[in-house]
Structures are given as structure tokens and as C-alpha cells.
Amino acid sequence: MTNKHKHLWRVAQSRINNIDWELPVTEAEVDAVYDALPERLAHESIQNWCSRVLTDEFESNSTPIATSYITRRAASDGKLIERITLESDDSKFRLSIARTEAQIHVKAEALGLAIEEYAHKHLQITCNALAKRYKVDIALDDMAEGEALVAVDADSSLLFFSPDTRIIINVL
Amino acid sequence: MDKNPSTRSYNLKTSTALCNLSDDITEIINTHFAQPASNVQSFSGNSNVNRRQVVETKIWLAIILTLSKKKTYQDNLLYNNWRHDAEENDKTITAGGQTFKVNPEAVFYVNEVLIKRPQLINRLGRMPTAIHQLLECYLKQSWNVAWLQSVIERFFNRAEHTVDMFFKPVADSLSGQRKKLGDNYSKVSASRLAEFGPYCLTVNDNLLYVPEELTLADVFTAIPAPIKPQDFLRRSKITGEPNSAERLKGVIDALNARYGLLVSCGLDPKKWLHQYDDEEKAVLKFADQELRQLAKLIKNVKTVERSAFKTLAAWDEATCFKTTFNELKAMPKIGAKKPSKTYAGFETAEQCYQFYTVFVKAAVVFNDDENIAESDNKLISIINMSCKKTEDIYNAINLGESAQASFASEPALDQDDAETLLNLPDVYPGLFNPVTEYTWKFINDDIENAGLHGKQALYLLKNSDLKQVIKAHPQLGYAALSDQQLLIRLRDELVAIITKQLAGDQDDQ
Numbered sequence A: 001m002t003n004k005h006k007h008l009w010r011v012a013q014s015r016i017n018n019i020d021w022e023l024p025v026t027e028a029e030v031d032a033v034y035d036a037l038p039e040r041l042a043h044e045s046i047q048n049w050c051s052r053v054l055t056d057e058f059e060s061n062s063t064p065i066a067t068s069y070i071t072r073r074a075a076s077d078g079k080l081i082e083r084i085t086l087e088s089d090d091s092k093f094r095l096s097i098a099r100t101e102a103q104i105h106v107k108a109e110a111l112g113l114a115i116e117e118y119a120h121k122h123l124q125i126t127c128n129a130l131a132k133r134y135k136v137d138i139a140l141d142d143m144a145e146g147e148a149l150v151a152v153d154a155d156s157s158l159l160f161f162s163p164d165t166r167i168i169i170n171v172l
Numbered sequence B: 001m002d003k004n005p006s007t008r009s010y011n012l013k014t015s016t017a018l019c020n021l022s023d024d025i026t027e028i029i030n031t032h033f034a035q036p037a038s039n040v041q042s043f044s045g046n047s048n049v050n051r052r053q054v055v056e057t058k059i060w061l062a063i064i065l066t067l068s069k070k071k072t073y074q075d076n077l078l079y080n081n082w083r084h085d086a087e088e089n090d091k092t093i094t095a096g097g098q099t100f101k102v103n104p105e106a107v108f109y110v111n112e113v114l115i116k117r118p119q120l121i122n123r124l125g126r127m128p129t130a131i132h133q134l135l136e137c138y139l140k141q142s143w144n145v146a147w148l149q150s151v152i153e154r155f156f157n158r159a160e161h162t163v164d165m166f167f168k169p170v171a172d173s174l175s176g177q178r179k180k181l182g183d184n185y186s187k188v189s190a191s192r193l194a195e196f197g198p199y200c201l202t203v204n205d206n207l208l209y210v211p212e213e214l215t216l217a218d219v220f221t222a223i224p225a226p227i228k229p230q231d232f233l234r235r236s237k238i239t240g241e242p243n244s245a246e247r248l249k250g251v252i253d254a255l256n257a258r259y260g261l262l263v264s265c266g267l268d269p270k271k272w273l274h275q276y277d278d279e280e281k282a283v284l285k286f287a288d289q290e291l292r293q294l295a296k297l298i299k300n301v302k303t304v305e306r307s308a309f310k311t312l313a314a315w316d317e318a319t320c321f322k323t324t325f326n327e328l329k330a331m332p333k334i335g336a337k338k339p340s341k342t343y344a345g346f347e348t349a350e351q352c353y354q355f356y357t358v359f360v361k362a363a364v365v366f367n368d369d370e371n372i373a374e375s376d377n378k379l380i381s382i383i384n385m386s387c388k389k390t391e392d393i394y395n396a397i398n399l400g401e402s403a404q405a406s407f408a409s410e411p412a413l414d415q416d417d418a419e420t421l422l423n424l425p426d427v428y429p430g431l432f433n434p435v436t437e438y439t440w441k442f443i444n445d446d447i448e449n450a451g452l453h454g455k456q457a458l459y460l461l462k463n464s465d466l467k468q469v470i471k472a473h474p475q476l477g478y479a480a481l482s483d484q485q486l487l488i489r490l491r492d493e494l495v496a497i498i499t500k501q502l503a504g505d506q507d508d509q
Helices: A003-018 A027-036 A046-054 A116-117 A154-163 B014-031 B037-041 B049-069 B072-074 B102-115 B130-138 B146-148 B165-181 B187-196 B215-222 B244-264 B287-313 B319-331 B347-364 B372-383 B390-394 B415-421 B434-444 B458-463 B467-472 B483-508
Strands: A067-069 A083-087 A093-099 A103-110 A124-126 A134-139 A145-151 A167-171 B093-096 B096-101 B151-154 B199-203 B205-207
Touching: A003 B415, A027 B049, A027 B096, A046 B049, A046 B093, A046 B102, A067 A093, A067 A145, A093 A154, A093 B215, A103 A116, A103 A154, A103 B014, A116 B458, A124 A154, A124 B093, A134 B287, A154 A167, A167 B287, A167 B458, B014 B049, B014 B072, B049 B072, B049 B096, B049 B102, B096 B102, B096 B146, B102 B244, B130 B146, B130 B151, B130 B199, B130 B215, B130 B244, B146 B199, B165 B199, B165 B205, B165 B215, B199 B347, B244 B287, B287 B319, B287 B347, B319 B347, B434 B467, B434 B483, B458 B467, B458 B483
Parallel strands: none
Antiparallel strands: A067 A167, A083 A093, A093 A103, A103 A145, A124 A134, A124 A167, B093 B096, B151 B199, B199 B205
């Protein structure tokens, strides 16, 4: 082989090595993965969503930085409550809850000084009876407000409409 | 030549990976925001805020899946902690009957590098930043021709006004980002703002204040979809206005700078990415300049080590490390009369070597559940440079030598050589079959325009007659392969042909 050819074989080798031979992820694949993942919450930053749904770190690091409670003692009169506003015992959060036929709309707002403290934080709302299997995630915006729509079922009704439930609001 | 001090340290592999990433992201942007002229009317990307959020979420998801899937990113871009089997750390997602891997480092890279808010540096004066220029570039790519007049410049005493409907969605998006940013921008931005006024996006009679600092996510949110399909990086010398992929590459270079330096030093970006902060002097952190010095030190030590290994000369790492440290520290910086008191953030060679053994080598070598003998063996193998990945890390920096141009990677061939290269299959007909010959010619033909060099092999499938050639020769068995299997087989066959030729040549000698 001539030196010239040898040089050219090496050039070709470098070209082949520099080509990206792997096919990109297709749009259909991205759609399928997206559909398999929990939804991005309203006001949730893309970083928080990625950490929450694509890594195990979020769950393992999710020790709340603060916890508030809503303790209700009023007895039920048996009527179906459709709309209720609750304030946490420490006056840091207000929950406005409205039930339609199939969904419950939950709006969370931080109050007073908590607004600045909790803007852009992530809330998990649950109660002791449900903690292991059911919680509602809400991402707070720059005004420390956020909302979620959840399906009406036994768990969500117990959490938001049972007067005996002590609601736990974890700030992550 | 790449004059950007933050990028010139990368070697070719890193630069190629960043080029690939720019092309991959451009392809993802095309998938979600671009439409061919024939289909513009049917696209309603901007009409629904929720749909827009879904699209943007999918864009970042696609970037993470791409970084997790392609080996080039695992090998040449992302920090690879080989103490643990990387596969074990991957999160798997089953969807549509397939299993997808999500590499936690890819998520970290997107969250902490690609979506990081780059801050203005001094030398820009009143010029828009690279990321503002990228935004302007995307705006001009809209199918709505009015956006062609987009200009982002700093102006004093101009009032915001939205006259045209087409301007409103982008104005709303950028205003929201500006409100969110508030005054949380760097001191340099604040002084430029005071000196030259805010960045103003002007499109005909419309004017809007643009946030002082933008993230890539902010830019994607403001893209006025549908845009025209975006071209990819040109591998030849760029003339005229850079296209969006080239602008994007510049932004990615800047965003990647500190991460790349840490990887080059063998330091885990998760622990060391955050910038040196005056208020945290008690905590050991590095400024970028110190990282460059540390990388140069490690590279120099490894060069001496390699040469000692080749010549079987006596070698003592601690002595070599400390001597090299003292030599580099004694050199005054350019423009300074005296050498500085520290090098790479350390006053003495002993302190620096101690750091190196604990945080660089120990992090590379020791596994929690390994006994000392096993660890020692690993350490020896690394010192002997039989550990390829370690070699790659130390080679991943090219400080002190001439800067690498971002795109060039080989000496230019003259016309004759280019033609001879193209026609090598005719000179060695027994080596090639019709399919490998066709692929060879596609790769090496007209390198500045249509060639595959440095690009994605996807174009071979999309833009060539390869499938027809395969169909014409069913006996070769290519037709039954999936696209990915086909590409890998073609690559392996071409590599085998070349390796055989070069090995045969050595045998002859």
C-alpha cells in the first residue's frame, strides 16, 4: 500500500468514527414515554418535573421542609358537600375545594408571610389513613398558589370531604 | 479557530459530542415546532397554552432520552462514575411495549447544565448574549414573515407596545419570564442595563423588553411555532450568518463549560458544579480558572507518567505531581509580574496532591464494598493506564495547546486526494460489496455539503438511495435488518475493512 493510500484509509477511519451511528429517539417513542409518566403539574418547573418523574432522588429526598395540618371537628350533617374552604391550623395555607360530578378541584394558597417562604415549592396533600397510597401533588407558583384536579373516588372524598380527616400538607 | 476561552479546552471527542447534541436538539425542535411549507395551516402550536406546555415538556423529555440512549454522550460528554455499574443506576420506564432507560446523569445534565441561566460576562458590552441571539434566530425562522424583522438590542427610552396580534403570544411569554426573573440577574447585567438600557425585541412597530438573562427553556417557550425546518451544523467553515444549530452550539458550549472542566478533572459535577462563592470560603470549591489549572496540572502529570511508562523510567507519582505543581505555580500568569500565591486553588503542592488522591483518584478507584487489596489492584491498573476510561478523562482536556476549531477534525484533502479516497473501493474491489461501497461513497462524497462526516448516520437512511441498493442485492442479507441493526452492521463492516488494510500494511513492514 502506498503511503498516500495509508493516509486516506486513516482519514476514512476518522470520518467513520466521527459519525453518530445511533438512531435518535423517535417522536412516537417520546410520546409513549410521556404518556407513561405522571403529568407535569400546573406551575411545575421542567426541572422539578424531570426530577420528580425521571429519578428516584425526589422520592428518597422528599423529607418535608415544613408540615401544616387542617383539623376539622364539625360533624357531617349527611349532605353532600360540594364546595369547602379550609385553613391550616397554623394559618399558613388555605385550600379551596370544589367537587363537580367526576372531579375535585383543589386550589392551594399560601397565606401572609408563607407566600414568600413557599413560592415555587411543591406540596403533597394527604392524611394518615392514606399516606402510603394516595397523595395529591400541587406545585406552587411565584405567588405560592397552585391547583390540582383529581378524580372523585373513595380516597379523594375521604381526604377532602370527610370531617374527621386531619389533612396533612407537606411542603417539599 | 474557536476563540471562546470556555470551549477551547475540549478535545475533539467532546466537541463532536456537543456538535451531535446541537444537531439532536435541533432535530427535536424540528419535530415539535417546525412544519414544511405545505403543512403550515394545519399546525396550531401556539393556540393552546396547555398544549404548548405538553410540547415543551416532551422536548426536554426527548433530550433526556437521547442523552440516555446514545453511547456517544455516555462516553464523551456525561460524567461517568465507573465505581458503580452505570446501568444499575438507570431508571427504566416501560412504555408502548418497549423499555426505555433514563440515565440520572442525563437528568442532572439537563436540569443543572442545559437549563442553567447563563450570566452575562464583562466583555460583551452592549452586545446581545449568545442566548439572546439564539432567540432572535428562532424568531426569524417563523413562517410568519413579519418575524423576519426581529432585532434584539439594548435601547434607552423606548416604550413597550404590542401592535400586531402575531406578536402577542411571544410578548406574553417573554414578559412572564421577565417578571419571574425580577431583578435576580448578575451584577454585570445590572451595570449594562444601567449603562445601555434593557434588551428590546423590536419587530416593526412592536417593542418588548426581553429578560436580561434567559435560559434555553425560556427560549424554547418563546419560539413562534410553526417555524421553518432548521438546518443542522455545517461542518465546513461557516460563512455568513450562523444558523440556529450553530447559535445553539455556541450556547451549549458556554453552558457546558464548567461541567466539562469538572469531568476533565475527574470530579463529580454533582458535588462540584456550584460556583465558588465568596460567602462560603470555608467550603472547598473551585472557580473555573482554578479548574482549568487543575486540569492542566493533571494532564501534565499524566503526560510525564505516560512517557515514563513507555521508556520504563523510574516513576513516582507524588514527586512528579508536586514538581509539576511547583513549576506551574511559579509561572506568572499572562500580564502579571509575579506568580500568584495559589495554583488551582491550593497554596502548596502537598495540599493539592492530598486533594487529588482523595477526591480525584479515590473517587475513581474505590468502591464502598471493596477490600483494600482489590482497590489497590484497580489503582495500579489506572496508574498503568490500562483503564481506558480513566485515560479518556485525562485526555479530555487539551489545555496549553493550540485551540481546536469546533468543526474541523482532519487536515483538508486536496481535490486529488478527495477523489482517490472516494474511489478506494474501485482500487480494492474485493473488499467491498455493493452496499458497503455505496455507503463508503455516500460518506466520502462531497464532504462539505452532502457528506456524512461528523453527522448522524440517520441522514444515510433519509437522504440516500441505500434502501434501493439493499433491495437490488437481497442475497447480502441487509433487507431483514432493522434500521439500527443496518447502521451498526455497515459501520462494523467499514471499520473491519479499514482495520484489515492498516493491519496488513503493518504486517508488510
